[in-house]
Amino acid sequence: MSQVxxxxILLIKIPAENRFQLISSDNAxxxxxxxxxxxxxxxEFFELGTKGKIVFAKTSNGKFRSVTEGRTWTKIR
Known part of the structure; x- marks a missing residue:
């Protein structure tokens, strides 16, 4: 099951068919x-979370954050 x-109004999710990608929808x-x-x-993405407009991700290579709505990522400790 994919997490959204x-x-x-922007939805972001990890697609079940490719957990290395992220997809978004702006039309519900x-x-x-x-x-x-x-x-x-x-x-590979496992979990997503948000705080304001910052997106956080738990992946197979550690924890990351994005300030670009999931388009680019920076590794965090």
Missing amino acids: IYIG GISWQIIFDGSNETG
Whole structure:
């Protein structure tokens, strides 16, 4: 099952078919677009969370944060 988080009207989720990617929807889930195609640095996504407009992720390669709605990631300790 995919996990969905909300930032305003934007939905972001880890697609079940490719847990290295993130997809988003700005129309209540009617259509989805890839916003992050995955990387060796982040690895596989397991969990997403938010605090304000910051997105946090737990991945197979550690913990990351994004200030770009999941489009780019920075490793955190």
